[in-house]
Amino acid sequence: MDNNNGGSQVEKGNTRDTAPPKNVTPTKTGCSEVCHSQTVGVRGPVLVQDTVLHETLETFVFSTTLPRRLHTKGFGAFGYYYTTHSMKEYTKARLFQIPGQQVPVAVRFSLASSNQGTPDTSRNVRGFSTKFYTAEGIFDLICNHLPVFFVRDAILIADVISHLSPSPVNNLPDPERLWSLFAKYPEATNMLIWFFSDLGTVKSLRHIPGHSVSTYVWLNAQGVRHYVKYHWFPMAGVAYIDRQEAQWLACQDPDIAGRDLYDCIAKGKAVEYELCVQLMNPEDAKILPFDPLDDTKVWDETRYPLCPVGRMVLNCNPENYAEQVDKLAFDPANLLPGLEFSDDKVLQGRTFIYSDAQRHRLGPNYRNIPVNRQPNWSPACMVSSGNGRYVAGEIMRAEIPNPDNFTQATQKYESFSPAEKKNLADNIASGLVHALPNTQHIVLCHLEQVSPVLAATVRDQMCLYASTVGK
Template identity: 80%
Template structure:
């Protein structure tokens, strides 16, 4: 409904909004004094949030977390003390190597980050859908992201950049086995697990510390797809995971996960054949069983994606009394860089954005780690004493069915064949350490890919 002044009733909170620039006569020129024009254009220019450096594409949902089992024996975090306690949550699912056009079914690491709004403050639990990471030291992460990024020359995917990662870092071999299995191609976020990957610490009221790894288990069951179906769905509906998540909740079908934890006495680190703080490793579930903690029910979709999902600011340093970080090198690096990333992306007041708001927050609200511990030693830059880069990769490979082994070899070969010969040789040597059979199968498949006439 227009009037002769060029204004019309508009958005809630802005009842009068200009629809025409201020000009000299009907034809112009436009006047530089038109502050309404200036403010309208400035609002538009600054209306979008800077994208995340990684995990760019993502989807969100909201709901509640219900404690089902008392964790009082292990942690003094108040929301985990008694069954039936309930706290609101916000979750963002994401794709680690992505832009807004990345297909949801691409071979990718899916992020699974949860913000718990507790009476003691905010607890952020950042998980991935695969249980291990590429490296075990945060100082190597920027290089890993560079390897996972498009070519700086033409901004196109470059197989050599990806495969030289696995050639360069033997510790990434376990991740290679997980990442090129069918578990890395899924079409529904309702059917993925979540793993903290990093090791945290729980401390109880008596000051007793336990190492802890977090696990989300989808109550609808785990489902994944093979590379061929992933490629087909990427063409048919590149946003299939987000659509499935949103539509399920919109139809009243809640998305539910169970939270479980593995707990370890820190003294066990002295006798284990690997370092339990190594992000390239998993813990044996028979020795460290999954203990039930609670259930998360996601039953509400965002009503404003830009404000409620894109401005969600997660930080593994957002902890509570009784929930601490360990000496895990990757986690320690993450605990102080995330807040810098959020300030860069959202501004210095990002904690005041409603979806991130913690009442009465101050730097004193932050929980550190290790109070009461005595730590002494020589300052150095060193590898961990027992890296063991291949044993768990072998165990994982041998746990696969015949079909899963075949798909793994084919998934590796179809990409590795496009890398340089020296890179191929290094990756194949790593695969030899995992399984000579796997390496030989990959070699044979690469020959077929190199000469399609033989396929």
């Protein structure tokens, strides 16, 4: 019997038992797979009772998890971390007590403002999140490749992300949306300098640093608190690319950074990073010219030197991206005794929203997914910061007393070589030229405060670009 004359089966009686079944094909796994819907005759309607069809479609539709609201595109790798220097003086976290202590890790690198199709070389903030599976429990260290953030209060994140996203009208990138972010928030000027320098374009994740941006607290066995910022540095050295190479590579291979990481590990070459911390006595906040809990600032490395803590070796690729990488749930609140959060206003907002996002994205049992599982976890395992600390004050919504929006932006600009300064000005001008005149004016006023030379160079470059874009 063949399907072409099956329409007459009803009239003639079913002769299927005499012919090989053609609607069942063996799959790679050897199981049979149904490949025809159940119909009334060959050309008749599909039956509502076809539970095989329903289950096949439902399984397909619900087979992927929801994308992350931020840092959507990402790549994962696995390996181990070991402590090289005892941090006992500053934290009681067991992980950091004795050199040689080693734990497994899972890492996810990501693009902060992305969808699955965003080119890896786009101007972007790269995420660099690490899950340490320690005997005490899971510690998540969530970092970005740039050490500063756009704003200093988590309440502004929705607005910031809307400025970084495509237009809600037509889903196209809109320069005015992006540049009005920097016009609206003078505190984003330091980020502007970092982001629009060539530090914002990357082709290899093996060559990026990671910075916690937010300030955490370390608590030692004697109950002494220190502010801490975490930093990863690639053992293979830091490397960036310029805008032209980034744009060319975006066309050649939009997944170049993920491919580079995977291929390197697949060839047996481990990817390594050093973990360092900067430590600060919280009392210093009273004398510093800036607020150390302000995420738009870095800490001067001469005053707060980088202390080496340990090494991470990534030597294992994922075998199942959906289960091992997509379902990773990083949370700045996944801390351990001795590792706490501080009063940093960005971090305080973040300590609630990641687990909310993950309940929505992965379901209420996300902590039981193998990559997130901590044996015997209960809410009591969470480390809530600051027990024993006395805090009092008037309840308010207020700007911090020392916002100082421009000093560090100037210092960063002045630290660049002449070639880096030139690229920065050119990168800014090529984008800012497409913004509205009022936005251009305000951003140029901010740049004037960073450096009159930078503002003048950007203005000159914009004139050149304006003539080519017909403005």
